[in-house]
Amino acid sequence: MSINFRISLLILLFFNELSFAQNKKDFNKTALAEKIYLQLDHKIYTTNKTVWFKAILVNTATHSTKFSSGVLYVDLINSDNEIVESKIIKVANGIGNGYFDLERGYKSGTYQVRAYTEWNKNFDNNFITKKTISIFAETKIREKNRLKNDIEVTKNRQTKNDSIILKFFPEGGKLIANLENKIGFKSTSINGKGFAAQGEIIDEKGNIIAKFKSNRLGLGSFVLPPISSSEVYQAKLQNYEKTFVYPLPKTYSQGYLLSMTSRKDFIVATIKHNTELNAEIKLSVALRGKIYFEEKANLIDGRYIFTLPKILFPEGVLEIKLLSQSSKPIAERLYFNNRKSYRLSLDAKIAINKISKRENIDIVLKTKNHRDSIVQANSSVLVLDKNLYGKFEASKENILTYFLLSSDIKGEIEEASAYFNENSDLNIDDLLLTQGWRNYKYSESPKKIQYTMESGLQLRGVINKKSVKAKRNNLDIVLMTFGDDSSVYAGNVDVPSNFNFQIGDLYGGERKLIIKPYGITEKESKDYKISLTKNEKLKPNFIFNEVKNFEEEKDSLIKEIVAVNEIKKSIENKYFTDIKGVNQLDEVIVDAYKMTPKRKEVFDKYGKPDVIIDGKEINEKTNKYSTGLYSNLIGFHDKVFIRRDALRNYYAETTNGGKGHVNMVLVDGVAVTPDNYLLIQRIDPKEVTSFEIIDNPFRARQLYATIYGTYPYGEFQASIISIYTKAGKGLFGALDIDKTLNVQTIEAFTIEKEFYVPDYTNATARSFFEPDFRSTIYWNPNVVNKSGEPKNISFSHSDDSGDFIVVIEAITEDGKIGYKTLEYSVAETKD
Numbered sequence: 107m108s109i110n111f112r113i114s115l116l117i118l119l120f121f122n123e124l125s126f127a128q129n130k131k132d133f134n135k136t137a138l139a140e141k142i143y144l145q146l147d148h149k150i151y152t153t154n155k156t157v158w159f160k161a162i163l164v165n166t167a168t169h170s171t172k173f174s175s176g177v178l179y180v181d182l183i184n185s186d187n188e189i190v191e192s193k194i195i196k197v198a199n200g201i202g203n204g205y206f207d208l209e210r211g212y213k214s215g216t217y218q219v220r221a222y223t224e225w226n227k228n229f230d231n232n233f234i235t236k237k238t239i240s241i242f243a244e245t246k247i248r249e250k251n252r253l254k255n256d257i258e259v260t261k262n263r264q265t266k267n268d269s270i271i272l273k274f275f276p277e278g279g280k281l282i283a284n285l286e287n288k289i290g291f292k293s294t295s296i297n298g299k300g301f302a303a304q305g306e307i308i309d310e311k312g313n314i315i316a317k318f319k320s321n322r323l324g325l326g327s328f329v330l331p332p333i334s335s336s337e338v339y340q341a342k343l344q345n346y347e348k349t350f351v352y353p354l355p356k357t358y359s360q361g362y363l364l365s366m367t368s369r370k371d372f373i374v375a376t377i378k379h380n381t382e383l384n385a386e387i388k389l390s391v392a393l394r395g396k397i398y399f400e401e402k403a404n405l406i407d408g409r410y411i412f413t414l415p416k417i418l419f420p421e422g423v424l425e426i427k428l429l430s431q432s433s434k435p436i437a438e439r440l441y442f443n444n445r446k447s448y449r450l451s452l453d454a455k456i457a458i459n460k461i462s463k464r465e466n467i468d469i470v471l472k473t474k475n476h477r478d479s480i481v482q483a484n485s486s487v488l489v490l491d492k493n494l495y496g497k498f499e500a501s502k503e504n505i506l507t508y509f510l511l512s513s514d515i516k517g518e519i520e521e522a523s524a525y526f527n528e529n530s531d532l533n534i535d536d537l538l539l540t541q542g543w544r545n546y547k548y549s550e551s552p553k554k555i556q557y558t559m560e561s562g563l564q565l566r567g568v569i570n571k572k573s574v575k576a577k578r579n580n581l582d583i584v585l586m587t588f589g590d591d592s593s594v595y596a597g598n599v600d601v602p603s604n605f606n607f608q609i610g611d612l613y614g615g616e617r618k619l620i621i622k623p624y625g626i627t628e629k630e631s632k633d634y635k636i637s638l639t640k641n642e643k644l645k646p647n648f649i650f651n652e653v654k655n656f657e658e659e660k661d662s663l664i665k666e667i668v669a670v671n672e673i674k675k676s677i678e679n680k681y682f683t684d685i686k687g688v689n690q691l692d693e694v695i696v697d698a699y700k701m702t703p704k705r706k707e708v709f710d711k712y713g714k715p716d717v718i719i720d721g722k723e724i725n726e727k728t729n730k731y732s733t734g735l736y737s738n739l740i741g742f743h744d745k746v747f748i749r750r751d752a753l754r755n756y757y758a759e760t761t762n763g764g765k766g767h768v769n770m771v772l773v774d775g776v777a778v779t780p781d782n783y784l785l786i787q788r789i790d791p792k793e794v795t796s797f798e799i800i801d802n803p804f805r806a807r808q809l810y811a812t813i814y815g816t817y818p819y820g821e822f823q824a825s826i827i828s829i830y831t832k833a834g835k836g837l838f839g840a841l842d843i844d845k846t847l848n849v850q851t852i853e854a855f856t857i858e859k860e861f862y863v864p865d866y867t868n869a870t871a872r873s874f875f876e877p878d879f880r881s882t883i884y885w886n887p888n889v890v891n892k893s894g895e896p897k898n899i900s901f902s903h904s905d906d907s908g909d910f911i912v913v914i915e916a917i918t919e920d921g922k923i924g925y926k927t928l929e930y931s932v933a934e935t936k937d
Contacts (some may be wrong), residue, residue, distance in 0.1 A: 163200045747760070
């Protein structure tokens, strides 16, 4: 199936979903784009923490999750415009989730989390999601000035400029003489932040004809009485030691005026003209690329009023255009259609909202529609320390602000979430008056749709003839992947041609596969060349405002977050030092031991290795009977025990073991699940740099829960077998594969990582002394409510006390969204 045919079929499916296939003039191609909402657990991180995220993919016009991509690319980009880590996320029914582990090697600074799909490459940068986070490198508590230096930026980056930028935006686009005009305005400081201002409008004689006053973000509007096109008018800011004077926009001697107001269940559009009293006009109202209303009329005495029921349009930012007889825009306006009652209602209650440390929190969640019926929805539940993160959560983008506002308008919206807060002092119409229709993402349409939508991982490639001996014009080819989830894909292709295989759910990051012709001899196979082609990766384009970041980094709350993380880290370090007698922050010198970043990460997390076998020694044991790593380790029986089962499979066990002793395996710091244990024996000894054993490691229970999905009870003894390879890419990057085969590498889905929460409902587990400090108390990105059924959510709290905020975000398949916060408190000790 050709790419063009697949794209045409996909567009047809979208037309059916959007219900306007009969008239292509009723939509803009941007209605076919995908919105990508990215929910992060925090905005401020320290190294050795994890960035947790959830992604929701929907069609821009309908907000439906039905026809969304199955593959999402997420990058972590530093301020030097370098991609430091990438993830490929599996998306099912529009929902996916992932994480970035922040290793100690990360530098302090501002980073960008970028998410996009192959399909969204068709729409420039308008629908590529970008989030900014701050990462601070861990410091040692005893270095008193280090934290201060990490957070504060040198003074020479601060710009001393007390200028105020004041811009005016006439409603509809132009200031028309002899008519009453509504004018929006925006006041900002030199760093782009909103700046509260008030002032007067004066004529040439200095007479005050109007006054204006902004909200705290520098936004506002005022009504200007009829003025002349032959005079010059200025705005003068009040109450400042220095006087600021700004010109008003040009006044046109004639033209149309478009004015919008809301009256209960209706939107009222008033059209006026100061000279053409009976002109024919046409009003068009579109939302997210689809036209919902279009009607012609004639002015009556220079005026006409359209009364539009709000129910005609979904909730969101409407693009209202006044068109001439030739359908050219002559006045334009953005207006918000508020239909709050049709949002998803989240009926959530906490059973007991005052608890003690390590006690359980139980939440009952009902996702209801406007008829008060429980409907199926996908939710996320995030729990944070209110004192540390509540301020950021209250002001950051959430599911409502993204889907209904910020995803439709270019540029940053300051305190976007405040516009959806019932108690807010901000008016969303002030914002839209100052944005202007040119900032609406659906004003322009892509010229060509050339990238296809990926429903899953695809293997694309090219097959060519290498010599005149190649006589076949079509071939059967086969692709085989390695691992416990190994699969075989076969198909018939023309020669020469491009081919495309849709493959199943392949996980594990970088994976190897074999690709070869099938049904011909090995000699014939050499006459054909088969190679894979990879998707073009988007180049980073991360530009951040240094002055703006200067102010954010000075925030005392950020200092407190970093300091609290440092204190908690020191408590954990002291605990492990007391039980094992090793300070994991101190440099430990091991003979011939090179402290690489991967080793440092494992060393800091799990402790000092008790056994080290160098890769060179292991490789020296290779002979004609060698079958892989474990067969070579048989000669090191004083350091590790290699067991062979009845099927001649090899397993490694530590000499420190005994009954009930658990051995867990890491390859390049990544935990190996039991399903893949048989593959470890096939690691190529030449790829191994070191084989190490950590007896009685730190955080053994957490690692056990990560691997087995459950928390061990009672007495628990364990060891970690830690294997390091030259490629540093984990198990699948080091397998011993026949070099005569056509082995190629592909990027597979990132393995999902479960957010670990100890289960303290068991009295024994609750009595463990190991500190439990989580910067994120709880994170569940995939809570599913079934139709008609409430959902019970339960988790154990940590060792933190104080006030905590529960953030719940939800979406239905047809695009209804909901947002709710709850609170509970935790006492230091039981009463």
